[in-house]
Amino acid sequence: SYELTQPPSVSVSPGQTARITCSGDALPKKYAYWYQQKSGQAPVLVIYEDSKRPSGIPERFSGSSSGTMATLTISGAQVEDEADYYCYSTDSSGNAVFGGGTQLTVL
Amino acid sequence: QITLKESGPTLVKPTQTLTLTCTFSGFSLSTSGVGVGWIRQPPGKALEWLALIYWDDDKRYSPSLKSRLTITKDTSKNQVVLTMTNMDPVDTATYYCAHFLYSSKGYYFDYWGQGTLVTVSS
Numbered sequence: 001s002y003e004l005t006q007p008p009s010v011s012v013s014p015g016q017t018a019r020i021t022c023s024g025d026a027l028p029k030k031y032a033y034w035y036q037q038k039s040g041q042a043p044v045l046v047i048y049e050d051s052k053r054p055s056g057i058p059e060r061f062s063g064s065s066s067g068t069m070a071t072l073t074i075s076g077a078q079v080e081d082e083a084d085y086y087c088y089s090t091d092s093s094g095n096a097v098f099g100g101g102t103q104l105t106v107l
Numbered sequence: 108q109i110t111l112k113e114s115g116p117t118l119v120k121p122t123q124t125l126t127l128t129c130t131f132s133g134f135s136l137s138t139s140g141v142g143v144g145w146i147r148q149p150p151g152k153a154l155e156w157l158a159l160i161y162w163d164d165d166k167r168y169s170p171s172l173k174s175r176l177t178i179t180k181d182t183s184k185n186q187v188v189l190t191m192t193n194m195d196p197v198d199t200a201t202y203y204c205a206h207f208l209y210s211s212k213g214y215y216f217d218y219w220g221q222g223t224l225v226t227v228s229s
């Protein structure tokens with residue numbers, strides 16, 4: 001089955017740039033999406049179609065995708081950005097797939 | 108404003124069938140390009156997609172759970188129902204429903220319900 005691979009954890013100091021990667025064989029042909037999930041809350045879409053930011057998402061969140069890897073970048077990470085981040089895409093059969101999640105620590 | 112809310116039992120016994128209802132507002136499931144999906148998350152674990160239903164009643168299921176899942180919609184009631192048979196303690200999770208948008212390179216979930224925790228235990 002198709003998999004999206006993320007690092008389990010990323011840690012940065014406040015104000016630094018956090019980068020979370022997601023690798024998947026179908027990413028050259030499929031969009032990548034990113035969700036932020038804070039403890040006890042439902043996921044929130046922070047990046048769609050590789051690099052677009054939904055209304056209300058701070059500009060410090062950006063996304064990119066090249067080849068088989070997508071990247072979520074948080075420029076000037078804030079303490080409130082501490083959360084689990086999930087990449088998401090679809091496979092060639094039209095099935096939805098989530099990555100394993102990355103725990104971002106900002107301290 | 109799009110909102111979704113999950114409802115159903117909080118506790119089911121092993122081997123029982125789980126029935127969850129997603130009641131939504133702010134969109135119509137008869138509108139081209141939209142749909143509703145179900146995603147679950149075991150405590151402390153990652154998100155797992157379960158099923159989705161398109162505006163035209165096309166359906167998709169997670170290959171690993173396909174034999175146990177059924178998804179249906181009632182457009183007039185603005186509801187989507189998910190049933191999962193033969194529940195097991197490993198199915199203990201928070202179950203979310205979510206609105207999705209279809210695009211040429213896939214689809215994605217943009218609005219989520221608050222989730223409902225389902226515990227499987229005798």
